[in-house]
Amino acid sequence: MTETKSATEVWITGIGLATSLGEGLDAHWDGLNQHRINVDEKGFAPCVVHPLAPLNFDTQIPKKGDQRQMEAWQRIGTYAAGLALDSAGVKGNKEILGRMDMVIAAGGGERDIAVDSNILSGDAKGNHAPGFLNERLMNDLRPTLFLAQLSNLLAGNIAIVHGVSGTSRTFMGEEAASIDAARIALARIAGGQSDIALIGGSHNGERKDLLVLYEFGDFNLKNKFAPVWARGGSSGFALGSAGAFLVIESKAHAEARGAKPYARLTNVVTDRARRQHRGEVMATLETLWSKLGKIGDTGAIITGATGAEPATSEERTFLAAYPDFAVRSTGTIFGHTMETQFPLGLALAALSLSRGALFPPNDPTGLEVEMSKPPTQIVVVGTGHWRGEGMALVEAIK
Known part of the structure; x- marks a missing residue:
């Protein structure tokens, strides 16, 4: 069990999203409230994917030469990172960017x-x-x-294009990598080793080589789309293309530069269940919940549940123990974005808290219910399709 609870208050001051719903916070908020889901059942048949919405990469990656030497997942991530820097009001600020840390989750490169x-x-x-x-x-x-097979080229491209040139760390390991990225960044700021950091990841789900890879494990959702909780016997995930980045910084640093926060990142906890026997994932999630800190009797949960079994069924059993918490699944709306799934959950939690409302459910099974009151705490849950569990506590700033 690894946990990071911040003694130094850490704020989320920038959010960058580029997904199948579009780009930017307003487009995502509108899409979530309109119950939009962008899914492709034919382009990679029989596999189902959530394709990236059209983007004008020139707006965040102005040099065509930079774009050409990147693969799709790197372009998506560099674009989303630029959106986060814009959102935080630090784009082009050489003094801040020169000492901004990067902690990134990334997979391997794409095949030709x-x-x-x-x-x-x-x-x-x-x-x-x-x-x-x-x-x-x-x-x-x-x-x-x-060279494009090297996962740390995403951080390199962000440094080249946006000028982020503090320390840099890249984690590999699918969903668990992004949870650790958030935990490490929070720990560095909490420990006074850093004032401000860029965290996140990106994923190109429109890759035949990835679909073949995951088909060997029978992980792909095939033939027809269904929400995560309604997949039943047709278990599996629908890969999604997305980039999600956040700027997090100490409260003192944010206030000194006049930055407005979206939310507070209070705690991140991680673990890895052995997954040799039924119930081990659920037991690990229960332990993680107990380590998060003081949580009210009601609230909200944003989960990156994949749809892959048996992990998703165990996570659903865990969620059933908290009936007063409104659950939202990012996998239904955005597909499964591997390294991007946890930062995507963090971003949506911070966005919801800043807007004073949880986005509506998009689930026919009844597991996800409406939440009439403005949320003050949102727990972000990450349960890997194969390995790794983690949670974060994101709270409103009064």
Whole structure:
């Protein structure tokens, strides 16, 4: 069990969102309240995906050369990071950006599908000479492709494009990586090692290589979309494309520069259940809940529940123990965005608290219910499809 409870008050002062619903806070708030879901059942059939809404990357990544050397997941993340910096009012502020930390969750790079297909086709025909594989890899791959497999290139591109040049940390490990990213950033500010940090992640779910990878584990939702809680026997996740970044900083630092907060990030706790026996995920979630701090009898929960089994069923059993908490699933609306799922939950929690309302449910099963009162606390839950659990407590600032 790892936890970070801040003695130094830490504020969320910037939010950057680029997802299947669109970009920016107003577009997301409107989409959530209109029950919009952007889903594609045909483009990657039989797999279901949530495609990225159209973006004008020039607005946050002005140099075409920068855009060309990035893969899609890097462009999405660099774009969302720029939105977060704009939201926090620090875009272009060299003094602040020069000491701003980055703690990022990222996966590996994208495959060149055309090259892979040609190599596999040639191999299947059995008529290639010795050294065929090395020759094709050297001649067919662009020089930057190997480097593009490095997960820390997202942080590098953010530094190049936006000038964020304090310390930089990149975590790999799917959903758990982003929970640790938030925990570490909060711990650094709470411990006085940092004043301000950029945290988040990005994911391109429109990748045939990823869909094939997750199909080996039978994780993909196929044929027809259904909300997370209504998938039943058709378990699995629908991959989504998204970037979610937040600027967090100490209250003193924010006040000194006149920044207005969206919410307070009070605590982040993480763990990893063994998942060898039924009930271990639920037991871990219960323990995490007890470590969050003082939580009222009513409130709200934003969960990144994936739809993959058996983790989602165990999480649902855990949620049933808190019937007075209004639950919202990001997986239903945005798909499953792996490393981006937890920062997406943090962003939506902070947005809801700043707007004085929880966005409405989008669930036919009745698990998600309306919340009439303005929330003051929102617990963000992350349960990995395969490994890793975590929670964060996000609170309104009075």
